[in-house]
Amino acid sequence: MSLTNEELLEMQRRMVRIRRFDERASKMVKRGQIPGTVHTSIGQEAQVVGACMALGDDDYMSGNHRSHGHPIGKGSPLGPLMAELVGKSGGVCGGKGGSLHLADFAVGSLGESGIVGSSIPIATGAALSSKVLGNGKVSLAFFGDGAANQGCLYEAMNLAGVWQLPVVFLCENNQYALSTPAHTVTSGVIADRAAGFGMPGVRVEDGQDAMAVYDAVSTAVERARAGDGPTLVEVVTYRYNEHSEGLRLGTDYRNADERTQWLERDPIVLFRRHLVETGVATDEEMDALEAEVLDEVEQAFQFSQDSPFPDPEVAFRDLYTEPIGVTS
Amino acid sequence: MSLTNEELLEMQRRMVRIRRFDERASKMVKRGQIPGTVHTSIGQEAQVVGACMALGDDDYMSGNHRSHGHPIGKGSPLGPLMAELVGKSGGVCGGKGGSLHLADFAVGSLGESGIVGSSIPIATGAALSSKVLGNGKVSLAFFGDGAANQGCLYEAMNLAGVWQLPVVFLCENNQYALSTPAHTVTSGVIADRAAGFGMPGVRVEDGQDAMAVYDAVSTAVERARAGDGPTLVEVVTYRYNEHSEGLRLGTDYRNADERTQWLERDPIVLFRRHLVETGVATDEEMDALEAEVLDEVEQAFQFSQDSPFPDPEVAFRDLYTEPIGVTS
Amino acid sequence: MTVMSYLGAIGAAQREAMEADERVVIIGEDVEANVYGTTGGSGKSRADKGDFLQMFGSNRIRNTPISEEVIVGAAIGAAMTGLRPIVDLSYSSFLYMAMDQFVNQAAKNRYMFGGQASLPVVFRSAMFYGLNTGAHHSDRPYPMFMNVPGLKIVVPSSPYDAKGLLRTAVDTDDPVLTFEACTLWGSKGEVPEEEYSIPFGQARTVREGTDVTVVAISSAVPEAVAAAEQLAEEGISVEVIDPRTLVPLDTAAIVESVSRTGRLVVADPAHRTCSAAAEISAIVAEEAFGSLLAPIVRVTTPDTQIPFSPALEKQLYPNRSYIGDAVRRVTGERVSVPPTPEGVDDALSTQAPR
Amino acid sequence: MTVMSYLGAIGAAQREAMEADERVVIIGEDVEANVYGTTGGSGKSRADKGDFLQMFGSNRIRNTPISEEVIVGAAIGAAMTGLRPIVDLSYSSFLYMAMDQFVNQAAKNRYMFGGQASLPVVFRSAMFYGLNTGAHHSDRPYPMFMNVPGLKIVVPSSPYDAKGLLRTAVDTDDPVLTFEACTLWGSKGEVPEEEYSIPFGQARTVREGTDVTVVAISSAVPEAVAAAEQLAEEGISVEVIDPRTLVPLDTAAIVESVSRTGRLVVADPAHRTCSAAAEISAIVAEEAFGSLLAPIVRVTTPDTQIPFSPALEKQLYPNRSYIGDAVRRVTGERVSVPPTPEGVDDALSTQAPR
């Protein structure tokens, strides 16, 4: 579970990628360059990337409406993701998915889901397929503290438990579901729910520390890969932005102090400091990395602009593998 | 939580009622006097009645396909129940429900459910209504070990936990769901699932002891009534008969020794012995009670035979409170 | 009369119903913060006059976990025992999570139990089609609920109807599902100052006409009216009927209209197969066949899922142009069959959170 | 050719598909013990030759907890990653538990993801209507799934079709829902010895005729045939068409038949409103209007839930008598409108556990 220097740098790079991509997407929403909204992972990068780095390239994952962070964390190129948010033909789903509803099978991303909780069974099924086929792949399901109250999670945990499926249930506890504080709608502690379903439940209290997340998820992934079944990992983290970009709520459901405190433990700042302090990289190298990523995001933006809109007729494709002639 | 002698006798009477009613129903299925099937509570009487006696007359409950034991345990008269199984107009639901799908609102029975798990939210909602209206009523949801793997249970437990609803979740762990042994499809221990949802979880290991069940459920009911929220009670018990009457499975999924062992701890025999030994009743009184119940069941049978079938036109009533004219 | 938005009308109906009857409670995700704008005053700010949480307290404004199945089920159980809940499910796409409770409990309990139960419960949800909200947020699932006997289905298309029908829904002792049209949220209309309700099963004749009957549903109503205006200029007189409730359905009004016009077009934003349009067509093909002078044409959303891209989505829904073409077709003109891709429109966008 | 029961044909198709492809697995409640009779040999005994658990092992015969939502979802996830699951959901009434997974995942994933996913997964369930199984065990919910683009819907009415269509379902890369008719489980028919499959979207003309087309679905097929035989004696020549798959639907065959007969009756065991019958009627009212000589009549189950009592239930479903009456009606005879209560029949009963 120790990472090479390259991997450590890749960890930071992916976190920065998420931050800059999401910042850009946020701006694009405000400028009307993205139809609808997007949900950023800004503030949650350590949680996302720490988890993804614990997976192999061939491993599977499923996610939710906070939907670009996960594939970026798993290694997706940025251009097709950005183009997807704009609805272009070069989008990773050809513009048919859009934010919330995208997937990048090339990196094992089996689908983010606009329906809260709905993709948890999908990751569980991918783990079933690994088990039956014996191909050693592990699955990870990302979901929020809000989704932790959807019943399908417990059906999935139970099924994974009895079949000893290689799956990790990763709860991104950013402490709010939209406007609703988790503690007002969650009875008990999420990680503690694992025990009753016969699996380890781990709570990463400092979810802003990428290594802490990485370590916890790596243990779970090893366990899964060894055939010892599922683990529930709850990571405590925080989103800096509003639930979704452009949303303005009348109530002040999050207190300003709270936000300030979390901003002080920014996962990217923390990890950069760690890398520099441990001699993995210099400040200059870190600056260069940041610049490279900014450039990558700019190119992704350009790609999203240059890519043409899909032909209207594309709306009538991809419903079935063999078209059954739906056109009107 | 101590019962008067009368209540103790009533406890035994209700257990015997369930036993004799279900035995009669079983016979009726075999003779073709009941269309379809019935699911008996034979062997589980202590678990059913111990729980029901812990409730007040005005308290609510919901149940499942093992559907006559619960209302009998709660005090339903036998005739309308028997007539319901036959599909007669004198049935407790006028013949429209039938076995699995009946209710007796007069005793707080809000509905047994043919859909495994589906009535758990109903009892939870009744508890919500008690809470909002402040009427002090408690709800109890009966469900099996099989149903304990339906996600809605955990949604209900969580909701009841955060809202501190006066509800008791009562898992009848008879160790099998149809042909499937509970341990093969249940990860962890059902009662242990309570902790993660912030409520007490109690496992009554000797579910054949009516008093043990009564005590555990009474504690839960008191807690609920005091406004301290829900409890999960798991009762370990055993059904003597096949999953449903008339069903013949090719596999020998239950081992014969196991059944013999459980038969040795028959809840009705045990409780009778207890009552006689503690001087609550004499053997003669117990014999008389049994005879009375047999007579009651005979009358219920007669009632079910004498009651006319509903008029075919009744099929078109009761869908809405104000008919919207469905006739074809 | 006063002018209200469709969304405001829903809020007003909820407020009046809550004031009128203590047993009315609101249950849903984020209702405390008024995220969807129907549990606050005007505007979305808690500070504004009329915040529901302040007015009615947290005993009656119940902010829930994200647990649709138990929310719906608990509301049913509560309705069976003395409350009259309004459940706010936000997007119609989330109803599937609770399908078992809708079908096996809400729709069946009264019937199965021989009339012992009554179920005064309203399930509100909004259909967000046409706003690039993607396949998980664009469903228009009312037809599948129409196939479930025991539910009442409401599809208001104007502020007046939204308010009056919702009030009836709350006051009815049967389970009601209302499908609100997000594209109409901002539309304004006249609404009486005083409390009122609109009986279920009474269609509204939105526009009278003699040549063709257009039965239009939900957001297709304003499109049908726009088409009718255009067609009037071409000399075709179109009668537009809004059924307002799909269960019960005002079959008599539809049949009567077709018996005068002899022609029927049904405009329905649901997917084509087994749509409300299919049902209305089938009723007329059986009950008014003798009056029919032309094929019955359905203008629906084709049987494909909803793509995100603004280049793809808008072409799919019934609009004035498709409805116009359909009318021309049944009046004998040769036109291309809808939907023909329209090219890229500027996308509408919405502030509603997902 | 060999003679097989409908239930046996399903078991045989499953066995052949599992033998043909290692990626085919069976997932469901009580499949290990062969409780529903399709994962064993002939008869229900494990000792009998052909027990699936013995043949294929517990890695491929997956006995599940009672957790329909995750069973369906996991099968979808598994299909997206290399397996070809057959999910046995036993009763069709249990499908609602997993509705979100059917609609939001199975039907949408391939489309949303721009074709990245393929979903070779079959969901089997049996409709138990007519057997006094009560409101929670008598659903015929295929119309609501027809309204969900992305699913394929199969409704076999004979052993030959049950086997051939199921094999196609397993071999197809799209999600398929098969609705089996419990009342037909015991029906016998000729089935080829060799493996075969039946393409989707091809109706079967069960009986040729010239006066009226009857499109019949699932268990209504044998009833329609019985009606046709009776009507032949009265001098009315009925063509009976079984669409076999409702999505895709063989519209061409139906339109062609109506263009010859000029009359259409649709017999569909689903509830009336938004039924498959509504869809078929609407298609014909649009595409074959010019050939129609009479109203299109639907013979469906009325919009009420299903009562338990044998005195109440049987009258509700399409039967030979209602179908016969409908045909007489469209051929000009005056008859009472179905369903007229039939009085009390002896109830069928079934050994299937609930």
Ligand SMILES: Cc1ncc(C[n+]2csc(CCOP(=O)(O)OP(=O)(O)O)c2C)c(N)n1
């Ligand atoms: C089934 C369902 N219910 C409700 C919603 C609306 N919704 C979208 S995101 C969200 C909050 C999710 O909270 P959480 O799971 O904690 O994820 P987070 O947004 O905090 O990352 C809600 C209520 C939805 N998309 N799907």
Ligand SMILES: Cc1ncc(C[n+]2csc(CCOP(=O)(O)OP(=O)(O)O)c2C)c(N)n1
């Ligand atoms: C949603 C649903 N799935 C499956 C079934 C079929 N079924 C009826 S009873 C049963 C077993 C239930 O087991 P359990 O909950 O332990 O109750 P028990 O019968 O042992 O009392 C099954 C699988 C059903 N009725 N509903």
Ligand SMILES: [Mg+2]
């Ligand atoms: Mg959250």
Ligand SMILES: [Mg+2]
């Ligand atoms: Mg059990």
